[in-house]
Amino acid sequence: MRIIRAADCLSMPWKNGGGTTTEIAVAPEGASLNDFDWRISMAHVGQDGPFSSFPGIDRTLSVLTGAGITLAFGDGERTQLDRSSAPYAFAADRAVDGLLVDGPIDDLNVMSRRGRWxxxxxxxxxxxxxxxxxxxxxxxxxxxxxxxxxxxxxxxxxxxxxxxxxxxxxxxxxxxxxxxxxxxxx
Missing domain, CATH: 2.60.120.10 (Jelly Rolls)
Structure with a gap:
């Protein structure tokens, strides 16, 4: 068993300035956002905006803190997630905007490369x-x-x-x- 302490995790701001991500674990170790097999992170979402697209990746999102977020998909589907929602799985290459319900949230984000993991x-x-x-x-x-x-x-x-x-x-x-x-x- 390998323990990862919260203090040892790296946090980084998003390119669009709408939040930050704290990477918990990634495989292979040191992989970039373009070549990981799987990745687990937490994000602080501070404003509405589009999710980054990850071709060939499956994603599961869980709301950790805050009032929640509505996922507005490009095909018209809308799903609202909050603290009581079950973890929500979707393809990370679908166009989706995140619309905050009432202020910032923190979420857990799990991604895996389709066909490999x-x-x-x-x-x-x-x-x-x-x-x-x-x-x-x-x-x-x-x-x-x-x-x-x-x-x-x-x-x-x-x-x-x-x-x-x-x-x-x-x-x-x-x-x-x-x-x-x-x-x-x-």
Whole structure:
């Protein structure tokens, strides 16, 4: 298991000035936005605007803080996401504008290269166990402190587990929340 501390993650402003991104993990390590196989990041979205297009990439978005965001797709589809919404998967090469519901949000963004990797994202709270028999499991602690197979994650920390098998999760704190990201090579 590899622990990624929040303090060690790199934050960078968007080119359009509408927000910032904090990269949590990327494969292969050091890959750019043009050649990653998968990427997990958090973003602070400060204003309405278009999402960057990523040809050949599948994306899942989860709202972490704020009132929410409406995804207005170029084909007319509209989907509103907020803190209570399940993680929302869509093709990252679809034209989409993000329209903030009532002020800035923070989100979790998971992307994988179609045809090479697939991913699934789930929001968890409280103690429990997970079983991941193949691929990678990335855990992103959002609220509270977590014990992951005996290692401690505090809010903002992440853990990368390679084909981990059974994973024991114990949460401390009343509103503990963690995101589980399953990544599988195709």
């Amino acid at each position: 697939r991913h699934r994202v789930e929001r968890l709270s409280g103690a429990g166990s997970l079983n991941a028999t193949e691929g990678l499991l990335v855990l992103v602690a959002r609220k509270g402190d977590w014990q992951v197979n005996g290692a401690t994650l505090t809010a903002g920390d992440s853990a990368v587990l390679d084909a981990p098998g059974g994973v024991e999760l114990v949460a401390s704190g009343g509103e503990a929340e963690l995101y589980a990201v399953w990544l599988t090579a195709i």
